[in-house]
Amino acid sequence: MSTSTDHTLGPWNRYWFTPKSAGALGIARIYFFAAMSIMLWEHNVGLWADMTQVVWWPIPLFRNLGLSQVSPDNAALLHFAFKLCLIFSCLGFLTRISTASCTLMALYIVGLPNCYGGKIGHGYTLPLILMGIFAFSDSGAAWSIDNLIRKKFARDPKPAASGRYNWPMKLMLVTFALVFFGAGYSKLYRSGLEWIFSDNFSNLLLMHQYDRPVPLDWGVWIAKQNWLCVLMALMAVVFELGAPLGLINNYLKAFIFGSLLLMQIGIWLLIGVKFTPYFFCYPLLLPWQRVSDFLESLDFSWLDGKEAR
Amino acid sequence: MNRKRKKQSREPVDNFGKFVPNALIIFVITIFLYDIFFYTEHWPFSSHRMYSTLIGPTHVKNEVYMVTPEGEIPMDVNMHLKPIGRSRLTYLLKNTVRMRDKRAVDEVLASLAQIYERNRAEHDEEWPEMIGINVYRLQWELDPELRNLEYPRKTRMLGFQFQ
Numbered sequence: 001m002s003t004s005t006d007h008t009l010g011p012w013n014r015y016w017f018t019p020k021s022a023g024a025l026g027i028a029r030i031y032f033f034a035a036m037s038i039m040l041w042e043h044n045v046g047l048w049a050d051m052t053q054v055v056w057w058p059i060p061l062f063r064n065l066g067l068s069q070v071s072p073d074n075a076a077l078l079h080f081a082f083k084l085c086l087i088f089s090c091l092g093f094l095t096r097i098s099t100a101s102c103t104l105m106a107l108y109i110v111g112l113p114n115c116y117g118g119k120i121g122h123g124y125t126l127p128l129i130l131m132g133i134f135a136f137s138d139s140g141a142a143w144s145i146d147n148l149i150r151k152k153f154a155r156d157p158k159p160a161a162s163g164r165y166n167w168p169m170k171l172m173l174v175t176f177a178l179v180f181f182g183a184g185y186s187k188l189y190r191s192g193l194e195w196i197f198s199d200n201f202s203n204l205l206l207m208h209q210y211d212r213p214v215p216l217d218w219g220v221w222i223a224k225q226n227w228l229c230v231l232m233a234l235m236a237v238v239f240e241l242g243a244p245l246g247l248i249n250n251y252l253k254a255f256i257f258g259s260l261l262l263m264q265i266g267i268w269l270l271i272g273v274k275f276t277p278y279f280f281c282y283p284l285l286l287p288w289q290r291v292s293d294f295l296e297s298l299d300f301s302w303l304d305g306k307e308a309r
Numbered sequence: 310m311n312r313k314r315k316k317q318s319r320e321p322v323d324n325f326g327k328f329v330p331n332a333l334i335i336f337v338i339t340i341f342l343y344d345i346f347f348y349t350e351h352w353p354f355s356s357h358r359m360y361s362t363l364i365g366p367t368h369v370k371n372e373v374y375m376v377t378p379e380g381e382i383p384m385d386v387n388m389h390l391k392p393i394g395r396s397r398l399t400y401l402l403k404n405t406v407r408m409r410d411k412r413a414v415d416e417v418l419a420s421l422a423q424i425y426e427r428n429r430a431e432h433d434e435e436w437p438e439m440i441g442i443n444v445y446r447l448q449w450e451l452d453p454e455l456r457n458l459e460y461p462r463k464t465r466m467l468g469f470q471f472q
Contacts, residue, residue, distance in 0.1 A: 016334065017327060019319045047392040050427060052420040053411045055401060059352050059420050086437035088370055107353070112354065113392065125353035125470030129337070167330045171337060178341040179357055185345050186358035205363040206451045210368050210458060212395075224453050 015161025016170055023292030025165045026092065026143030028284055033090035033102070035280040036127060041083065045112045058115040067108065068113075082109060090145040100135040103128070122306020127277050129175050130284065137168035142292075166179055170186030172284055173253065180260055184240025200227070201233040208271035219270040243293055250287070257281070257285050369448045371399050371466065375425070376441030389436070390424050403443055406466060418442050418469035441470040 049072045056069070070078060082105040088098035110124045140146040141159045159165075186193045194200060205219040222228055239259050248257035261282050264275045322330075343349065344356045386395045393401070397462045405417045423441060431437045447461035 013327075016330065017322050019321065044392075044418070049423075050420060050423045051393075051450075052416040054416045055405060055444045057404075060345055061352055071346045097400060111352065113397065116393075117397060118404040119397045119400035120350065120355075121397070122357055122359060125355060133333070133337075136329065153334065160318040162320040162338055164326060166331070171330075171342070172333055174334075174403070175337060175341075178345070181344040183339065183357040183361070186348070186361040188354050189348065191360065191363045197363070198363065200363045202452055203366060203451075204360065206453065207364055207368045207454075209455055210451070211370060220453070223360040231312075274319070306356050 001232075013163075014145065015069075016167040018166055019163055019213075020166040020169075021161045021292060021296070022138070022142035022159045022165045023296050024288040025137060026147075027140045027292050027295070028169065028288045029092065029095070029099075029139040030090055030158070031283060032130065032134065033086055033279075035283075036102075036106075036131065036185060037083070037090060037279060038085045039127070039280055040086070040106065043082075044075060044079045045070065045109050046072040046079065048112060048116065049075065050114050055117045057112040057118050058117055059111060059120060061107070061111060067143075071114065078105060078109070078285075080107065081180040086092050092140040092146050093148050095140025095144055099131070099139065101197075103131045103135040106131055117142075123275070126175065126179055126281055128167050130172050130281060133168050133175070134174055136278050138164050141165065153284050169284075169288070173247060176257065176285065177247055180240045180243035182245070184237050187237055187240070196237060197230055199229075201229040205229070205259055205270060208273070212272050214270065214272035216269045222270070239263060253285065257282070260283065353415060364449050368451055369446060371402050371445050372399065372443065372445050373421075374443045375437070375439045376443060376449075376470070377437040377439060379437070380395045381443060382437070384425075388393065389428060389467075393421075393424065393429055402467065414467060415469060418467065441468065 025071040048069060051069075055070070062068075082102065085098045085102040086106060088094055091101050106128055110121075110128060114120045146160075184203070191200070207224040208214055209217070209220060222232070239256060243256055243260065246253040261279075263280055268274045311461055337354075340351055340354045342406055344351060344354050348356055348358075371387070373386060373390070375384050376380045376388070384390065384391065386398050390398060401417065405414055408414070422439060425436075427440075443465060444467040446464045446466045448464075449461050452458075
């Protein structure tokens with residue numbers, strides 16, 4: 001590559017490929033797949049086998065790949081294999097294969113219900129994309145059984161800091177930012193400023209009181225305070241549209257994504273819509289590098305039965 | 310446990326090693342931006358448009374009731390019709406009605422009954438026997454005091470009696 005290209009791509013390469021230790025990605029992998037195990041453990045597509053094929057309207061991914069409903073027996077097998085891959089991915093055993101298999105199976109398991117009846121769910125899309133990023137990354141280089149096995153054969157098993165451990169964490173952050181930016185943009189695109197300055201937000205709060213019991217009944221009071229509804233709607237759109245600013249530095253990241261987390265907790269408390277998959281994903285934005293640095297500064301040689309020097 | 314700091318070596322990524330990550334990064338960003346600005350959906354990528362339309366002063370929802378030998382009772386969809394869930398059921402019913410095909414409607418309701426029976430069997434048949442399903446459309450004018458919460462305008466949308 002020429003020097004001028006190097007110069008042009010400098011900021012891009014610095015952003016994505018600044019060398020980082022493998023530890024942060026490894027610990028994030030352990031957390032993420034443990035969280036996914038909790039969240040997706042009971043997802044058995046065999047339960048859909050009783051649904052009539054009259055309402056089988058496959059989403060493009062399923063239609064293009066020719067995927068269909070599996071029989072209950074095959075679903076049980078798939079469910080077992082998926083759980084095994086989740087455990088292997090968490091422990092970092094055959095990490096590349098297990099994370100990739102996990103992603104493919106999760107796409108099927110989470111995607112299948114979207115093929116019945118015409119409702120496309122978006123609750124699990126963020127974790128699915130993040131899982132895909134893990135599948136493409138070298139997340140088993142540290143804090144993994146793979147690494148313990150390598151230890152047996154290599155003199156210095158600790159992988160060198162590299163850009164290959166940096167881009168996955170950055171891409172996860174970008175994915176978060178794009179998800180929220182999309183949500184903010186579509187509000188303004190579809191409804192304009194009316195989304196903020198009309199009765200819309202007040203109606204949104206009230207509507208859910210008719211749908212189901214909500215954790216807090218404050219929504220009824222807030223719906224009557226017009227100024228507060230406008231302020232809350234404005235803040236929601238501003239923080240969603242401003243999510244890409246969280247890519248600039250760690251302070252903005254903490255402020256913007258912390259605010260978005262609080263917003264989603266507020267949505268759950270006020271209208272009962274729970275963003276559980278998102279709540280499981282937010283911890284990926286924590287500074288895992290510091291956790292990793294701390295853990296790596298500890299001497300674990302006692303595990304091998306050797307004296308620390 | 311002793312603390313020990315080691316200086317870590319650095320290994321730059323060569324251009325070949327950057328190819329796949331770069332391709333993935335560009336793919337993810339492009340497809341997201343495409344969906345956002347062209348308002349399309351390439352599941353699992355999406356423009357995340359939930360709650361982006363304006364909500365008016367009228368609220369409508371579908372409610373599923375099971376007909377038992379003792380009478381009609383509302384269903385706890387998330388439990389009784391697992392794995393369908395409430396919001397998915399609403400779409401399922403709306404789209405089935407739009408098909409204007411009596412046979413399709415009957416097949417969907419029969420499927421729901423089959424799913425209920427399977428879930429009921431798992432609960433040692435503590436749940437009531439279901440001899441039919443009715444689907445109602447409930448409509449409210451939103452009231453800030455929720456005075457009409459218990460009094461929706463109720464219209465029967467679909468009905469199915471088992472043989």
